[in-house]
């Protein structure tokens with residue numbers, strides 16, 4: 750086998766209906782702090798949405814609700830037919846710290862051969878002994894790379910990505926942005942990285958206002974339509 754690592758590509762997403770994920774009327778407050786109110790969002794198959802906002806505007810909270818790991822105070826998140834979610838959490842809580850790097854990838858895609866697993870890991874700069882390390886000992890950047898690698902092999906049809914390029918070395922960042930460019934599924938990405946927004950060429954860029962502003966009626970402003 751050649752030493753040259755092929756560029757990373759997502760597999761074809763699992764089939765799903767026209768709108769695999771819908772959120773309506775989402776509101777959230779922590780104590781007296783209202784984070785956002787009445788956010789509604791439909792994620793169509795293959796669509797690209799970027800969510801922007803100042804620190805504390807509620808971007809991570811919104812993504813956690815879409816991922817089903819946090820409940821809204823009001824409103825609901827409804828999965829569409831065939832939804833297969835891939836969620837990248839900044840805290841890497843989707844990884845099993847008690848098993849090796851290779852094992853985490855195998856759990857995400859049990860059908861891959863050992864060669865395929867090691868090839869995907871190679872694209873994220875885990876080679877040789879690195880792939881056999883316990884996940885617990887990885888650095889923050891290494892955990893980011895591994896969490897993204899597990900998404901790449903998962904055949905998800907909707908990816909929810911919370912600042913996926915934070916912490917990444919330039920080669921891994923280029924690899925994941927290149928792979929996202931050709932990904933056929935839907936992507937909802939929270940990011941402060943302008944290059945990541947450009948790479949995704951989103952149809953929709955949503956701005957979550959911060960709590961003090963009462964500028965928008967439906968929970969966010971739609972900034973731009975690039976499609």
Ligand SMILES: Nc1ncnc2c1ncn2[C@@H]1O[C@H](COP(=O)(O)OP(=O)(O)OP(=O)(O)O)[C@@H](O)[C@H]1O
Pocket residue numbers: 779784802803804805806807808809810811
């Ligand atoms: N479990 C919690 N308990 C209390 N307050 C919380 C909790 N989780 C989030 N918050 C608050 O809700 C607000 C929104 O947090 P969130 O992490 O969603 O913001 P964000 O837009 O993702 O910010 P950043 O750009 O800094 O990542 C913040 O003020 C945060 O302190």
